[in-house]
Amino acid sequence: xxxxxxxxxxxxxxxxxxxxxxxxxxxxxxxxxxxxxxxxxxxxxxxxxxxxxxxxxxxxxxxxxxxxxxxxxxxxxxxxxxxxxxxxxxxxxxxxxxxxxxxxxxxxxxxxxxxxxxxxxxxxxxx
Numbered sequence: 001x002x003x004x005x006x007x008x009x010x011x012x013x014x015x016x017x018x019x020x021x022x023x024x025x026x027x028x029x030x031x032x033x034x035x036x037x038x039x040x041x042x043x044x045x046x047x048x049x050x051x052x053x054x055x056x057x058x059x060x061x062x063x064x065x066x067x068x069x070x071x072x073x074x075x076x077x078x079x080x081x082x083x084x085x086x087x088x089x090x091x092x093x094x095x096x097x098x099x100x101x102x103x104x105x106x107x108x109x110x111x112x113x114x115x116x117x118x119x120x121x122x123x124x125x126x127x
Contacts, residue, residue: 002026002116004096009121012086016125020081022096022118029053033103034079036070037111038092038123045095045111051079052103059103064090088127093120 008020020036035050049060049070058070069082079096097114107113 002029002032002098004098004116004118006094006096006118006121009094009123011124011126014086014088014125014127016086017082017084018086018123019083020094020096020121020123022079022081024077024079024096024098029077029098031100032098033101033108034070034072035097035108035114036079036081037095037097037114038090039095039120040092043092046092047109047111048094049081050103050108055103057103059109061109083123086123086125088125091123091125093122095120 003025005023012018032053033050036048037045038048039045047061048064051058051070051072067085072079096118098116099114
């Protein structure tokens, strides 16, 4: 079992920045991929970014490239999502997810590819 706890959400003006954190516990994550997804009201859960815990390699949704950055701190067992130049369309509940397996697989950008989920943290962007 892996437990994931997100934090760092809040209210920010368009153009502003936030950093989300996801603290993981319960298992060694060396063979895991970690990801951030988001879900806006009335919309499906959407892939944002993913990272290989062992290598630090990353992948991103096209809509966030150049603005959002995923990273991990192995010493703290924590994954981060640095969000810059936020737009109103970024407003959603952001979820951290984890699963064993490689980063570069077809399922890594789909919510079905993840077993463990956090409770979510709300990001609100005002225009």
